[in-house]
Amino acid sequence: MKKRIVAFRRLNDDQLDQLRGDFHVDYFDNLESADDPAFLAALAKAHGLVGASLKITPALLDKAPHLEAIASISVGYDNYPVEELTRRGILLCNTPDVLTETTADTGFLLIMATARRAVELADFVKRGDWQSSIGEAQFGSDVHGKTLGMVGLGRIGAAIARRGALGFGMPILYSNASPKPALEKELGARRCELDELLEAADFVCVTVPLSAQTERLIGAREFALMRQSAIFINISRGKVVDEAALIAALEQGEFRAAGLDVFEQEPLPKDSPLPQMAKVVALPHIGSATVETRTAMAQRAVDNITLALGGQRPISPVNTDAWATLSD
Numbered sequence: 001m002k003k004r005i006v007a008f009r010r011l012n013d014d015q016l017d018q019l020r021g022d023f024h025v026d027y028f029d030n031l032e033s034a035d036d037p038a039f040l041a042a043l044a045k046a047h048g049l050v051g052a053s054l055k056i057t058p059a060l061l062d063k064a065p066h067l068e069a070i071a072s073i074s075v076g077y078d079n080y081p082v083e084e085l086t087r088r089g090i091l092l093c094n095t096p097d098v099l100t101e102t103t104a105d106t107g108f109l110l111i112m113a114t115a116r117r118a119v120e121l122a123d124f125v126k127r128g129d130w131q132s133s134i135g136e137a138q139f140g141s142d143v144h145g146k147t148l149g150m151v152g153l154g155r156i157g158a159a160i161a162r163r164g165a166l167g168f169g170m171p172i173l174y175s176n177a178s179p180k181p182a183l184e185k186e187l188g189a190r191r192c193e194l195d196e197l198l199e200a201a202d203f204v205c206v207t208v209p210l211s212a213q214t215e216r217l218i219g220a221r222e223f224a225l226m227r228q229s230a231i232f233i234n235i236s237r238g239k240v241v242d243e244a245a246l247i248a249a250l251e252q253g254e255f256r257a258a259g260l261d262v263f264e265q266e267p268l269p270k271d272s273p274l275p276q277m278a279k280v281v282a283l284p285h286i287g288s289a290t291v292e293t294r295t296a297m298a299q300r301a302v303d304n305i306t307l308a309l310g311g312q313r314p315i316s317p318v319n320t321d322a323w324a325t326l327s328d
């Protein structure tokens with residue numbers, strides 16, 4: 001008898017056909033809530049899950065007694081209780097690498113857009129306010145040659161730093177859980193404490209994963225250390241930043257501008273002041289959102305679940321201890 005998969009994110013026809021060749025698939029291309037009765041009924045029989053952007057809680061796992069593996073269509077796995085999954089012998093897989101360059105492009109887009117005030121000035125033209133040459137009050141600041149401070153220098157952090165160092169001649173400072181000697185050699189990057197980075201960088205760019213150690217890593221104290229002329233970029237997860245402190249620091253002019261792809265609550269609540277601030281470029285979590293990259297991410301998830309439920313090691317497992325249990 002075929003194993004059963006619940007897919008709760010849009011997959012293309014080829015990906016669905018691939019899954020249906022090996023499994024019985026319950027497909028929800030636009031799941032609005034984990035309380036959907038049809039989803040819960042499918043979950044009760046599922047051996048595998050494929051999807052993203054759904055908070056998987058221990059209570060939800062209790063409703064999936066046959067679950068063996070989950071393939072997330074994301075590299076970040078803060079939506080999953082990893083230790084609990086391992087305890088239950090459920091394998092979690094993610095999608096590293098295939099989204100690195102696209103997410104780095106979005107990070108650099110935020111650097112450029114904030115520094116050169118692209119959104120604010122495009123709106124100025126759109127409103128018909130461009131009546132004479134703009135003056136200094138609307139000038140931006142240079143990107144090339146400025147110091148880029150990377151909070152996290154993993155796959156995406158390195159790809160942003162590479163763009164900065166090699167494309168824009170930017171000196172790179174970084175704070176990271178471990179030293180990165182190869183990147184120091186390649187990019188001339190220098191590792192330092194977070195406080196030194198905040199005090200010295202012209203651009204502070206956050207790319208650490210959300211975890212118990214990084215939740216609210218950047219708050220009022222950290223914003224106060226930044227230069228008044230500096231620009232803050234967050235392309236990782238909203239909860240790495242204390243958003244109320246971010247709003248207060250922007251209002252008080254503690255630094256110049258912010259480029260944000262991620263927020264404490266997503267979608268951003270309607271009463272958030274952030275999108276209305278001229279100094280803020282706010283994007284709707286589009287780091288990896290290109291046709292090519294989202295297709296590659298979904299394909300990676302399809303391959304991961306196919307391998308895992310077929311008893312073979314998946315391409316990118318997160319909790320390898322659970323893989324050892326599953327493959328016993």
Ligand SMILES: NC(=O)c1ccc[n+]([C@@H]2O[C@H](COP(=O)([O-])OP(=O)(O)OC[C@H]3O[C@@H](n4cnc5c(N)ncnc54)[C@H](O)[C@@H]3O)[C@@H](O)[C@H]2O)c1
Nearest residue numbers: 076103152153154155156157176177208209235236287288
């Ligand atoms: N905005 C988006 O659409 C989007 C897209 C992809 C990924 N992301 C986010 O980006 C994150 C990073 O992805 P990645 O592939 O580069 O991951 P990665 O694991 O390659 O890199 C993360 C780096 O952060 C470092 N780190 C962890 N904790 C730290 C701490 N407390 N202080 C300093 N450094 C620390 C790690 O050592 C590692 O080098 C993901 O977890 C995800 O949350 C966002």
Ligand SMILES: O=C(O)[C@H](O)CO
Nearest residue numbers: 073074075076287288
């Ligand atoms: O973690 C990720 O892969 C991105 O945030 C896309 O969801």
